Amino acid sequence: MTSTPSFADITTIGVGGSIKDFIEPITRDDFISSIMAADDAERPLCVIGGGSNLLASDQPFDGVVIRDARRQVLLLSSEDDLNENTVLLKADAGVHWDDLVDHCVRNGYQGIEGLSGIPGTVGASVVQNIGAYGQEVASSVVSVEVWDRATSSCSFLSADEMHFGYRTSVLKQSMYATPCVPYSLYFPSPRYIVLSVTFKLQRSTMGTIGYEQLASALHVSMGASLKITEIRRTVLQIRGQKQMLEDPARYRNQWMEYVLSGEPSDDDIQQDRWSCGSFFTNPILTPKQAQRLPQEAPQFPAVLPNGEQGIKTSAAWLIDHAGFYKGYAVDDQAPASLSTVHTLALTNRGHATAHDIVTLAQTIQRGVYDTFGVQLVPEPVIVGLNLGWDTKENK
Numbered sequence: 001m002t003s004t005p006s007f008a009d010i011t012t013i014g015v016g017g018s019i020k021d022f023i024e025p026i027t028r029d030d031f032i033s034s035i036m037a038a039d040d041a042e043r044p045l046c047v048i049g050g051g052s053n054l055l056a057s058d059q060p061f062d063g064v065v066i067r068d069a070r071r072q073v074l075l076l077s078s079e080d081d082l083n084e085n086t087v088l089l090k091a092d093a094g095v096h097w098d099d100l101v102d103h104c105v106r107n108g109y110q111g112i113e114g115l116s117g118i119p120g121t122v123g124a125s126v127v128q129n130i131g132a133y134g135q136e137v138a139s140s141v142v143s144v145e146v147w148d149r150a151t152s153s154c155s156f157l158s159a160d161e162m163h164f165g166y167r168t169s170v171l172k173q174s175m176y177a178t179p180c181v182p183y184s185l186y187f188p189s190p191r192y193i194v195l196s197v198t199f200k201l202q203r204s205t206m207g208t209i210g211y212e213q214l215a216s217a218l219h220v221s222m223g224a225s226l227k228i229t230e231i232r233r234t235v236l237q238i239r240g241q242k243q244m245l246e247d248p249a250r251y252r253n254q255w256m257e258y259v260l261s262g263e264p265s266d267d268d269i270q271q272d273r274w275s276c277g278s279f280f281t282n283p284i285l286t287p288k289q290a291q292r293l294p295q296e297a298p299q300f301p302a303v304l305p306n307g308e309q310g311i312k313t314s315a316a317w318l319i320d321h322a323g324f325y326k327g328y329a330v331d332d333q334a335p336a337s338l339s340t341v342h343t344l345a346l347t348n349r350g351h352a353t354a355h356d357i358v359t360l361a362q363t364i365q366r367g368v369y370d371t372f373g374v375q376l377v378p379e380p381v382i383v384g385l386n387l388g389w390d391t392k393e394n395k
């Protein structure tokens with residue numbers, strides 16, 4: 001048994017180099033003291049959850065990786081108080097996200113059922129404000145308990161103070177506040193490390209359908225009311241068809257046993273799931289940039305980071321219409337390719353390196369830019385790699 005895993009062992013895409021020190025604290029105090037020790041020694045620190053939104057370089061990581069091993073979910077409001085329409089739940093950062101969703105759906109707590117099947121942990125869910133099928137975690141968050149690495153103290157950030165946006169929050173922004181190649185002051189983790197999250201959910205077994213694809217899979221109209229158990233089941237089915245669930249077989253290594261349910265065999269291996277999920281965010285363009293899009297490109301009203309009105313388009317549509325079909329690889333032998341069932345997922349076909357994933361990502365970025373003038377931005381946190389590329393303008 002090796003004493004530390006590599007990033008390839010502990011990320012869903014299964015690439016990345018060796019790790020100098022790996023710690024799995026089982027108490028809150030141990031978690032905080034491990035973070036402090038790394039920061040005091042000015043060592044690169046990566047607090048990792050399920051490793052499902054992380055692409056790490058093939059080079060050794062000469063720092064500390066901490067994975068919170070606490071898994072407690074506490075009901076803060078009284079179970080006897082049947083007059084209350086809402087419940088407050090406090091979950092440790094290390095809780096597996098889908099375990100929390102499952103717990104809520106089983107107990108009739110409504111609000112996060114649309115986020116069923118998203119890999120990763122409660123701690124990271126608020127870093128990038130996970131979202132799917134018409135829901136975002138931001139709508140159910142009351143407060144986030146954090147360790148502030150700048151002031152070496154604990155505090156609670158309210159939902160307002162979290163400044164949630166599309167796949168972002170104040171936590172994610174704090175990672176990129178200073179230059180981050182190879183490692184900035186805080187990168188590849190935020191200034192604020194999540195210790196726990198308090199959620200407010202409705203006491204209800206019924207939920208509302210707010211996403212077209214989900215409505216059509218359930219044969220109902222948008223806005224229909226359905227049992228949250230049924231919503232969860234359908235979301236998991238759709239995710240399964242798109243291979244947007246974790247591959248349990250990837251976790252047969254000793255470092256990921258905690259996510260195993262049952263004993264997966266080689267037949268279970270589904271390499272379309274060896275990914276970081278959607279690799280690029282949906283671009284939000286200025287009206288001028290959007291003019292270059294063909295009329296048939298999906299376009300929705302959205303708010304730009306500067307608060308002005310913008311237009312959101314679909315990264316999957318751009319990739320597809322720039323000529324990158326499902327299963328695309330840079331050449332026949334390339335060990336990385338687009339998923340065969342989902343255009344937005346860059347996958348490791350078994351023995352890819354981070355370099356192979358980056359080559360594929362840059363080829364797609366360049367192709368989309370040359371076709372539509374849109375620069376695709378990666379969604380995962382990229383550790384120790386530069387995903388920059390030269391556009392025609394800045395060559």
Ligand SMILES: Cc1cc2nc3c(=O)[nH]c(=O)nc-3n(C[C@H](O)[C@H](O)[C@H](O)COP(=O)(O)OP(=O)(O)OC[C@H]3O[C@@H](n4cnc5c(N)ncnc54)[C@H](O)[C@@H]3O)c2cc1C
Binds near residue numbers: 125127278
């Ligand atoms: C198959 C698949 C499907 C996906 N589908 C979706 C989807 O539908 N919607 C969506 O939004 N995302 C999706 N994702 C992306 C990913 O699952 C989420 O972003 C998830 O929240 C990442 O959680 P994690 O614990 O794996 O984070 P990690 O990958 O471990 O870490 C990501 C970042 O969060 C930081 N972090 C982790 N824990 C903490 C903590 N306690 N405190 C502070 N920072 C922390 C890390 O330092 C890192 O910077 C998908 C990914 C995969 C592989």
